[in-house]
Amino acid sequence: MIIAVDGPAASGKGTLAEGLARHYGLPHLDTGLLYRAVGWAVREVPEGPDFEARAIAVAQGLDAAHLRNLDELTSAEGGVFASRVAVIGAVRQAMRQYQREFAARPGGAVLDGRDIGTVICPQADVKLFITCDSKVRMERRARQLENRGLTVDRYALYHQIEERDARDRANPHGGFYKADDAHLLDTTLLDIEASLRAAIAIVDGTMAHKAGL
Ligand code: C5P
Numbered sequence: 001m002i003i004a005v006d007g008p009a010a011s012g013k014g015t016l017a018e019g020l021a022r023h024y025g026l027p028h029l030d031t032g033l034l035y036r037a038v039g040w041a042v043r044e045v046p047e048g049p050d051f052e053a054r055a056i057a058v059a060q061g062l063d064a065a066h067l068r069n070l071d072e073l074t075s076a077e078g079g080v081f082a083s084r085v086a087v088i089g090a091v092r093q094a095m096r097q098y099q100r101e102f103a104a105r106p107g108g109a110v111l112d113g114r115d116i117g118t119v120i121c122p123q124a125d126v127k128l129f130i131t132c133d134s135k136v137r138m139e140r141r142a143r144q145l146e147n148r149g150l151t152v153d154r155y156a157l158y159h160q161i162e163e164r165d166a167r168d169r170a171n172p173h174g175g176f177y178k179a180d181d182a183h184l185l186d187t188t189l190l191d192i193e194a195s196l197r198a199a200i201a202i203v204d205g206t207m208a209h210k211a212g213l
Contacts, residue, residue: 004116009079023196023200032082035086038082040078041054042058043054084167086174099111118187119174126203132188133188134165138154140206
């Protein structure tokens with residue numbers, strides 16, 4: 001079973017995808033981490049033709065060594081760096097194969113990102129599109145960062161999330177929208193447990209429906 005989980009920055013899709021993977025015993029790929037790793041590697045390169053070429057080279061040679069510094073990669077800045085490289089078509093192309101192979105594992109997988117249900121796995125058995133009010137998304141991300149002992153400027157964080165949303169929405173190479181056959185799950189008023197219960201109910205219901213039950 002392939003489960004695709006898409007949604008905007010800090011919508012809780014990563015936590016949900018992890019919970020679904022645990023529940024169904026499936027491997028999980030956080031595809032945002034791939035873009036974060038590429039963005040982080042070229043964070044000091046000024047934008048321009050050289051920036052694109054360097055980002056493409058990193059994406060083509062991406063390996064586990066790039067994914068090591070999770071605290072840096074999953075920081076708010078890491079998200080902004082990721083969205084800078086995510087608009088480069090050749091970067092997306094370079095990482096497509098890896099994501100598709102991950103999804104094609106025997107038994108299936110859970111992938112979360114922006115374009116999983118539309119571009120990477122249009123054939124996914126179940127597609128979820130997670131939404132959440134942007135102020136709630138900011139507050140959730142702020143608490144995550146504070147739990148790591150970081151000091152958070154909520155005003156700056158809100159603007160970082162908005163900047164990332166705007167760049168992602170305008171991405172000419174993205175399929176950053178809800179697939180027609182995706183189930184919408186708004187987590188604004190739900191905590192993690194309630195969101196996961198709702199997601200499991202959608203997955204079970206969809207699979208039962210497909211099996212003609
Ligand atoms: O999901 P996460 O917030 O970690 O993603 C970081 C950034 O990586 C996104 O804002 C987006 O620009 C990019 N991304 C993408 N396609 C994906 C996953 C992430 O373009 N499948």
